Amino acid sequence: MPRTDTTGAISWADVSHPYLPATSSFSAVPEALERVIAQIEFAVGARPGSGKRAAPSAGACYPYEILLAPAGEPVIGVVDLARRRIVIDGAERHRWTGDAYTYFLVGRPWLSMRRYGRRGYLYHLLDVGHALLNLALSVGRDRASWPDSLAAAREYALGHTGVLLGFGTVLADTPRSAQPGWVVHEQSIVDIPVTDLECMIAELVPPPPAPVQVPALPGAGSLAPGLGARRSAIALGTKADQDGLTGAVAEIQRLCERHIPAFDVPVPGITVFSRHPGVGAEPPDRAWLAEALLGQQNLVEASTFLAIHGAIADTGPAALSEAAQRTLIGAGIAGELGYLVAAREGLAVTGVGGFDPGRWAELCGTTDEVLFLLAFGYETASEKWDVASTGGNHSR
Known part of the structure; x- marks a missing residue:
């Protein structure tokens, strides 16, 4: 069995079992949600036929992730840009059919700090700035928010050693389609695992600023x-x-x-x-x-x-x-x-x-x-x- 105690030297239990995800199944992405994902992917995801992403990143670490929430719903999903899946609670599948969503940009400073040490926290914030501008250009809307989903995003970030740094509104009002391969990954809980090493840096991370509401940028087309x-x-x-x-x-x-x-x-x-x-x-x-x-x-x-x-x-x-x-x-x-x-x-x-x-x-x-x-x-x-x-x- 995998070991749950994260203290002490590395043992056989630590190395013998890969991460086993929660009970899960896969399904097609609803049409409106696919158009929403396409806008986010265009802003900060990989380009067609290339592993390079739209936003620059120090050391290609991309130290952030995107959460999505249906407008007015107290649930969140994780947009996995690398594996082209959105991870949601399968019991909440019926909530993911609308045309309006809130997205949340969650910083993952560990992804930069494991390469650059404490200075990696600076790179993580610079990279978040790159992503926020791209999101404003791709999906920027008039300011709007829903407190229930904001609270759910904060809770997720806190539980995954992340920092909630930005959010905005995205509507399924574009003809753009997501790249091939996107699926809805329905799990019994919404969980993208973090390692015990990443959890150890939580005490090093300073209190985050209030998240930036991503604006529309008239004239920046x-x-x-x-x-x-x-x-x-x-x-x-x-x-x-x-x-x-x-x-x-x-x-x-x-x-x-x-x-x-x-x-x-x-x-x-x-x-x-x-x-x-x-x-x-x-x-x-x-x-x-x-x-x-x-x-x-x-x-x-x-x-x-x-x-x-x-x-x-x-x-x-x-x-x-x-x-x-x-x-x-x-x-x-x-x-x-x-x-x-x-x-x-x-x-x-x-x-x-x-x-x-x-x-x-x-x-x-x-x-x-x-x-x-x-x-x-x-x-x-x-x-x-x-x-x-x-x-x-x-x-x-």
Whole structure:
């Protein structure tokens, strides 16, 4: 029998039995629910014919999951984007036939922290910011919520070492169909297991901020095509003349000022450094960049860097405040705006997770904390170490 005691050294009982799911069965996804899932999958799921997902993620960890609840119902289901199934309580199957749903974005910080240590909590919040913007672009609606389902989502998150970080409304009013293979997985209880190791980090996780209500973003429709085209470049170089770069950088800054306030999180500052005159300040030499990028030679030749920074009041040893976490989510939204503008303009871009924040803050001439760094250029052949390596390259 599997062991239930999670203390002590690993024993035979720990290694001899795989996870055995609750009593379950599979059925077809109702048509309206399939249209709802299609919108969520388009925003943050895998692309057709590819394992890559629509939202960027540090180390491809994707440290969050999506819950769904029928409007006005005190039940939730888990949208498993990897295995294309929605897990629900089979006894509540009759509740899943409506046209309106609430979705919940639940952070799973362990998925980043197991690779990057405590700094992984920062990456988890940046990645959530990426996902929140994509959801706003794909399924953003006027604000609405149902308290019963919100309480059910909070309870699920708490029981699965997760943090409820966002929610919004999604309607079955699109002709888009979900990718093939989606099923309803009916279980006796709604349960996606977490490991005892993940449970052990619960005491490390700071109190979460209030969840973000995902807004509609009028006038942002031109960004939506980037959800399917966005990708992270592996290595970057400089071209003598890069068409569209000046306009793209200005557009990223404009869109941050216009759209981030709708999420009720702080708008970060952006400082630009570029080897192209008129785009930004001249960056330091390549030796400085090599040190400031923690030795990532694949990015030293990038043509342009956008340093995304914000004020963090609690930089001491106390638990990360709600205000600091919301600032990080805002930085993630800004970073995703950069990705989507780059995709639209045909520019290569990547988010830089490993950098020396003190050096970049000094370069920016700011007392803010540098939270995220985007690098632009033209793509060259190489390999991103934090994706290829199990340990990443900037853990601590």
